[in-house]
Amino acid sequence: MARARKTKFDTADFGISLSTHPMEAKRVTKLPQGDGWQYEPKWDGFRCLAFRDGDKVELRAKSGKPLSRYFPEIVDALLKLKPKRFVLDGELVVPVKKLFSFDALQMRLHPADSRVRKLSVETPATYLLFDILLDPKKKWIGEPLSLRRRALRNFYRQYMKKPRFELSPATTDIKVAERWLKNSRGTLDGIVAKEIDQPYRPEERVMLKFKKLRTADCVVGGFRYGEGSNEVGSLLLGLYDRAGKLDHVGFTSSIHAADREALTKKLEALIEPPGFTGKAPGGPSRWSTKRSAEWEPLKPKLVAEVCFDHVSSDRFRHGTKFLRWRPDKSPKQCTFEQIC
Secondary structure, eight states: OOOOOOOOTTSTTTOSOTTOOOOEEEEESSOOOSTTEEEEEEESSEEEEEEEETTEEEEEETTSOBOGGGOHHHHHHHHTSSOSEEEEEEEEEOEETTEEOHHHHHTTOOSOHHHHHHHHHHSOOEEEEEEEEEOSSOBOTTSOHHHHHHHHHHHIIIIIOSTTEEEOOOBSOHHHHHHHHHTOTTSEEEEEEEETTOOOOTTOEEEEEEOOOEEEEEEEEEEEEOTTOSSEEEEEEEEEOTTSOEEEEEEEOOOOGGGHHHHHHHHHTTBOSOSOSSSOOOOOOTTSOHHHHOOEEBOTTOEEEEEESOEETTEESSOBEEEEEOTTSOGGGOBGGGTO
16 A cells, blocks of 8 residues: 555645544433434444545544554545545444454454454454545535435445445334334344434534343342442342353442441351352452452342343443342342343
8 A cells, every 4th residue: 555645634625623523422211203303223333433535544433532553444445435535424343243243343452453453354344334524525514414314325325335334224213213123132232313404513412322221130149349448339240151150240339328238238148159150250450459359259149130231242231220139039040041
């Protein structure tokens, strides 16, 4: 590849600064209905703005941090497109066995270029497109979504119907969006609703996101004390695998302050190794202190019902919300089938 010329994306003639951040969404408990709304899948990947000016491409994360070095196959694919100047908004995902793997995506954030290049060949990423801010003929950022979507669809059909790119679907029919979520089998992170007459508003939370929360009954296989405290800080959750081993799958820390003292005494009375007989909680990480990484194993006696939003590699992606104790449930009933 020829040596890339130096290009300043935030010059006046380019029209859109490289420091532009994508439009944001606020969470809602119900999707809005009625005329004037467009619904799109909320994908489980890395939000990414793609800038091209001549022979230079920049990929920027939602935080504004550069992503180009981690996804060289996307950069190369964008450089091969006929248009020399554009700004696109979309999501970087890594398909693995017809599903999007967040773990494979995270593996790309590796300091070694050789490792990144190897993964870009073994598990290449896809750029899912859902908005356009600029094309060679027009600056679209100030136009309503209805016109931007039409421009994006034309841009994709004319230039981008090739490997590494997909046009993310959109609909104005809420029933279609609800079917997407119902039939997603974990491939979607939710649904995003956008007003069709709204311009693109960087960084502002003008979109609405709806995530379908799920519940599971989990064994409390251990707990951690709160940082600098003698009271429980979080409950460590487990599910039984097919071999009957109790695997650690996540945690919940949404415990009411008024309940912590009594719960701590109850938990301390149940302390007994090993706690988890399969996959156990990890040790200290760069985000935790030695005290917060230590945990106490428990007899598998307590069952807690928790609310979660996503599962990745047989673990809850985020912390869960404690709902209630389930004394009516046998710990052995707490299996992985609940979250599959």
